[in-house]
Amino acid sequence: xxxxxxxxxxxxxxxxxxxxxxxxxxxxxxxxxxxxxxxxxxxxxxxxxxxxxxxxxxxxxxxxxxxxxxxxxxxxxxxxxxxxxxxxxxxxxxxxxxxxxxxxxxxxxxxxxxxxxxxxxxxxxxxxxxxxxxxxxxxxxxxxxxxxxxxxxxxxxxxxxxxxxxxxxxxxxxxxxxxxxxxxxxxxxxxxxxxxxxxxxxxxxxxxxxxxxxxxxxxxxxxxxxxxxxxxxxxxxxxxxxxxxxxxxxxxxxxxxxxxxxxxxxxxxxxxxxxxxxxxxxxxxxxxxxxxxxxxxxxxxxxxxxxxxxxxxxxxxxxxxxxxxxxxxxxxxxxxxxxxxxxxxxxxxxxxxxxxxxxxxxxxxxxxxxxxxxxxxxxxxxxxxxxxxxxxxxxxxxxxxxxxxxxxxxxxxxxxxxxxxxxxxxxxxx
Amino acid sequence: xxxxxxxxxxxxxxxxxxxxxxxxxxxxxxxxxxxxxxxxxxxxxxxxxxxxxxxxxxxxxxxxxxxxxxxxxxxxxxxxxxxxxxxxxxxxxxxxxxxxxxxxxxxxxxxxxxxxxxxxxxxxxxxxxxxxxxxxxxxxxxxxxxxxxxxxxxxxxxxxxxxxxxxxxxxxxxxxxxxxxxxxxxxxxxxxxxxxxxxxxxxxxxxxxxxxxxxxxxxxxxxxxxxxxxxxxxxxxxxxxxxxxxxxxxxxxxxxxxxxxxxxxxxxxxxxxxxxxxxxxxxxxxxxxxxxxxxxxxxxxxxxxxxxxxxxxxxxxxxxxxxxxxxxxxxxxxxxxxxxxxxxxxxxxxxxxxxxxxxxxxxxxxxxxxxxxxxxxxxxxxxxxxxxxxxxxxxxxxxxxxxxxxxxxxxxxxxxxxxxxxxxxxxxxxxxxxxxxxxx
Numbered sequence: 030x031x032x033x034x035x036x037x038x039x040x041x042x043x044x045x046x047x048x049x050x051x052x053x054x055x056x057x058x059x060x061x062x063x064x065x066x067x068x069x070x071x072x073x074x075x076x077x078x079x080x081x082x083x084x085x086x087x088x089x090x091x092x093x094x095x096x097x098x099x100x101x102x103x104x105x106x107x108x109x110x111x112x113x114x115x116x117x118x119x120x121x122x123x124x125x126x127x128x129x130x131x132x133x134x135x136x137x138x139x140x141x142x143x144x145x146x147x148x149x150x151x152x153x154x155x156x157x158x159x160x161x162x163x164x165x166x167x168x169x170x171x172x173x174x175x176x177x178x179x180x181x182x183x184x185x186x187x188x189x190x191x192x193x194x195x196x197x198x199x200x201x202x203x204x205x206x207x208x209x210x211x212x213x214x215x216x217x218x219x220x221x222x223x224x225x226x227x228x229x230x231x232x233x234x235x236x237x238x239x240x241x242x243x244x245x246x247x248x249x250x251x252x253x254x255x256x257x258x259x260x261x262x263x264x265x266x267x268x269x270x271x272x273x274x275x276x277x278x279x280x281x282x283x284x285x286x287x288x289x290x291x292x293x294x295x296x297x298x299x300x301x302x303x304x305x306x307x308x309x310x311x312x313x314x315x316x317x318x319x320x321x322x323x324x325x326x327x328x329x330x331x332x333x334x335x336x337x338x339x340x341x342x343x344x345x346x347x348x349x350x351x352x353x354x355x356x357x358x359x360x361x362x363x364x365x366x367x368x369x370x371x372x373x374x375x376x377x378x379x380x381x382x383x384x385x386x387x388x389x390x391x392x393x394x395x396x397x398x399x400x401x402x403x404x405x406x407x408x409x410x411x412x413x414x415x416x417x418x419x420x421x422x423x424x425x426x427x428x429x430x431x432x433x434x435x436x437x438x439x440x441x442x443x444x445x446x447x448x449x450x451x452x453x454x455x456x457x458x459x
Numbered sequence: 460x461x462x463x464x465x466x467x468x469x470x471x472x473x474x475x476x477x478x479x480x481x482x483x484x485x486x487x488x489x490x491x492x493x494x495x496x497x498x499x500x501x502x503x504x505x506x507x508x509x510x511x512x513x514x515x516x517x518x519x520x521x522x523x524x525x526x527x528x529x530x531x532x533x534x535x536x537x538x539x540x541x542x543x544x545x546x547x548x549x550x551x552x553x554x555x556x557x558x559x560x561x562x563x564x565x566x567x568x569x570x571x572x573x574x575x576x577x578x579x580x581x582x583x584x585x586x587x588x589x590x591x592x593x594x595x596x597x598x599x600x601x602x603x604x605x606x607x608x609x610x611x612x613x614x615x616x617x618x619x620x621x622x623x624x625x626x627x628x629x630x631x632x633x634x635x636x637x638x639x640x641x642x643x644x645x646x647x648x649x650x651x652x653x654x655x656x657x658x659x660x661x662x663x664x665x666x667x668x669x670x671x672x673x674x675x676x677x678x679x680x681x682x683x684x685x686x687x688x689x690x691x692x693x694x695x696x697x698x699x700x701x702x703x704x705x706x707x708x709x710x711x712x713x714x715x716x717x718x719x720x721x722x723x724x725x726x727x728x729x730x731x732x733x734x735x736x737x738x739x740x741x742x743x744x745x746x747x748x749x750x751x752x753x754x755x756x757x758x759x760x761x762x763x764x765x766x767x768x769x770x771x772x773x774x775x776x777x778x779x780x781x782x783x784x785x786x787x788x789x790x791x792x793x794x795x796x797x798x799x800x801x802x803x804x805x806x807x808x809x810x811x812x813x814x815x816x817x818x819x820x821x822x823x824x825x826x827x828x829x830x831x832x833x834x835x836x837x838x839x840x841x842x843x844x845x846x847x848x849x850x851x852x853x854x855x856x857x858x859x860x861x862x863x864x865x866x867x868x869x870x871x872x873x874x875x876x877x878x879x880x881x882x883x884x885x886x887x888x889x890x891x892x893x894x895x896x897x898x899x
Contacts, residue, residue, distance in 0.1 A: 114844065115842075115844050115845050116841070116844065117832055117834075117843075117844070117862060119557070119834045119840075119862075120837065120840070120841055124841065146595075146619070148595045148837070149595045149596070149837040149838040149841060150837050150841040152595070152619060153809055153837070153841040153842040154841065154842070155621060155808070156621065156808040156809025156810055156812075157809055157842045159621075159622075159808070159809070159810055160809065160810055160845060160849060161845070169619060169621035169808070171618045171619055173616060173632075174591060174598070174614065174616035175614065175616050175636055175640065177639070177640070179635070179639075180632065180635045180636055180639060180640070181632070183631075183632070183635075184618070184628060184629075184631075184632035187628040191628075357599070358595075360591075360598055360602070360614060360616070361602060362612070362614065366602060366605070366606065386555075388557060389557045390557075391557075391558055391559070391595065391596055391599070391837060392595070392599065394555040395555075395558050395559075395562065395599035395600075395602075395603065396599065396602075397553070397555065398552070398553045398554055398603070399602060399603060399606055401553055402606065415555075415557075
């Protein structure tokens with residue numbers, strides 16, 4: 030359910046951060062899409078374009094004067110009535126709740142939907158959307174699996190131009206270089222703010238727990254990049270000033286939840302079970318580009334303008350090819366499978382990994398044995414469970430996570446004995 | 460000439476099964492292929508693992524390499540009753556019960572000695588040729604196999620056709636990959652340069668066989684239909700979807716098949732089924748979705764026993780939509796391979812799939828259409844319930860729907876499926892008789 034945010038431990042100093050996180054919760058989980066309605070009211074004629082999770086080139090959408098809106102399904106707040114009649118029992122949950130939202134009018138504010146190539150289900154959902162909502166724009170976006178600039182990059186740049194042209198035909202602003210460079214700069218600012226947040230989580234997870242960070246990042250689903258960057262930065266500043274003391278939790282990396290999201294309460298349940306999630310792939314789309322999209326430096330010496338000589342569409346395409354994070358939807362060619370996960374564990378000084386995949390999620394579940402093998406080879410403890418976005422019972426998962434946390438602390442190879450002695454008794458959060 | 464070997468029916472009774480000459484030829488071809496595979500290492504021939512939809516068999520053949528198709532191994536394991544054990548083996552080693560059983564069957568088979576359908580061990584690959592066409596799982600499948608085998612992998616990403624159109628950018632993307640990535644890697648493994656003239660010869664033979672296959676598909680416009688375009692159809696697509704496209708063997712097979720079908724048309728005969736010829740055809744159906752392989756003959760009998768013949772199907776188009784006009788073009792080797800890969804059935808968006816099914820229902824004068832929705836294949840299955848509604852609305856022809864799986868015997872519930880099919884056919888019968896649901 031869509032519970033209000035519980036204050037982190039730390040007392041009255043947290044009032045400001047609690048208020049901010051509560052605002053983020055409403056933005057992140059509110060099915061009324063109030064922020065989108067507000068955007069359209071404040072920007073008459075502007076489009077709002079929905080997109081399914083994982084990476085979508087949001088700067089292209091923003092540069093067309095539109096608000097990109099990440100659609101994460103209905104979570105645990107929607108009764109699925111019509112949506113279930115379109116999908117067999119062995120299909121994951123997010124398409125059925127997304128169809129439910131569409132048929133019930135929750136997504137009427139959107140002028141179109143983009144379906145990036147996550148998996149066969151989301152791909153086919155794009156076709157369903159085209160048939161079910163004939164008056165709306167449905168755009169399937171093929172992300173390249175060839176990462177050569179002259180091959181995959183060329184194809185992807187063409188896809189991006191096609192997408193921009195179609196949005197223009199829909200009533201969006203015609204894409205121009207200046208707007209796109211600005212949107213790229215905004216996106217880089219957002220990415221920088223997320224990196225700061227992630228660094229804080231690794232450094233002091235008790236100050237910025239995953240359950241809060243989740244809401245702050247997901248709030249960007251209905252915000253412009255600039256607005257989102259500001260929100261994240263405010264949170265990082267406020268959370269950093271907290272005076273809470275560390276809790277004796279294990280540090281875990283959570284992987285597999287990049288598309289259909291677990292209920293927010295499940296993330297809280299994991300924390301209560303003694304796990305500090307110091308890194309995750311929730312809302313992976315906001316973190317897919319691992320660094321700044323390249324913007325040429327303007328020195329003003331020869332009268333050139335920012336970005337002159339480089340096509341900003343190519344810059345967006347290059348970023349996907351060169352800086353795209355490893356995820357189950359992306360083909361891993363030469364690099365060792367699972368290396369990115371092992372690196373994340375090492376970089377975050379994590380004690381273990383939690384594999385949390387949505388039931389029937391092909392990419393995550395087909396990936397998992399390879400990632401588990403990589404963890405085993407690196408002596409990283411792990412545990413796994415499945416969920417769906419409307420999972421209502423957390424007790425079993427909480428007990429499993431608690432047992433994992435205890436076993437890692439007691440017997441984990443990565444937890445030296447002297448370190449264990451210094452740890453304080455775990456104090457569950459309210 | 461025909462043969463009548465004996466086999467056991469589902470009841471355990473010994474029955475005579477008629478085999479057409481073309482079937483016997485195909486069996487010989489498969490046997491020879493697996494023999495060649497068993498000798499490959501000692502003869503220095505390279506082995507390429509690849510997939511059915513969008514495969515590059517002409518390229519493999521032109522470089523004198525041998526193809527292995529893990530999907531075919533999996534379905535044959537299903538038909539031989541081995542897949543359940545293989546899947547269990549994979550699940551024991553950490554593969555989820557939720558994912559594609561072809562993948563798990565293949566991995567389980569590898570862990571169990573990689574013995575092929577002829578009882579001979581299949582050699583490990585020298586190259587994994589990942590033609591990523593119409594199915595996301597292919598990508599993960601070969602990432603998994605890469606963990607099992609120490610060999611290079613060549614990736615061909617084939618863009619999807621969301622609105623049924625191949626754009627110049629899509630075609631160029633595939634051609635560029637073929638020219639700059641896939642072929643160089645294949646040449647490296649083969650130890651020889653590709654001769655485009657040789658490739659063109661292979662493509663020319665492909666087109667010749669494709670002509671005959673299309674003729675066979677379209678023979679189902681006759682009443683009674685001389686073929687079963689689904690259960691029988693999976694035998695007809697065997698050579699052209701797998702290792703034989705572009706070979707003289709395939710050309711001969713399809714010529715012979717065409718002659719047999721012509722003889723049946725001349726004699727006003729229906730196709731062979733597991734229990735004999737189906738001349739008395741009460742229902743003409745179009746089928747969407749792959750068959751179940753673990754109970755293939757039982758599934759077929761459910762239709763045949765009710766007098767239902769399948770006049771067209773989409774599963775038999777996953778390896779190419781030849782009946783919609785595509786032919787391999789020897790004059791444009793790389794472009795035609797790109798067109799082929801882009802045009803496979805599961806690479807089409809849902810609206811295009813509905814259009815095609817509607818066309819089949821009308822062109823083949825079908826009484827109904829039936830969807831076998833398989834748990835393992837989201838590429839096929841996600842969206843099929845909407846396809847059902849759309850087709851009923853557009854054609855006025857009623858649709859039937861069952862669920863099963865490709866090769867997991869746990870997901871084939873015989874009585875449930877039989878009950879549903881019988882109820883569906885009774886409804887069709889009533890409609891044909893002008894009763895319930897008949898269109899005025």
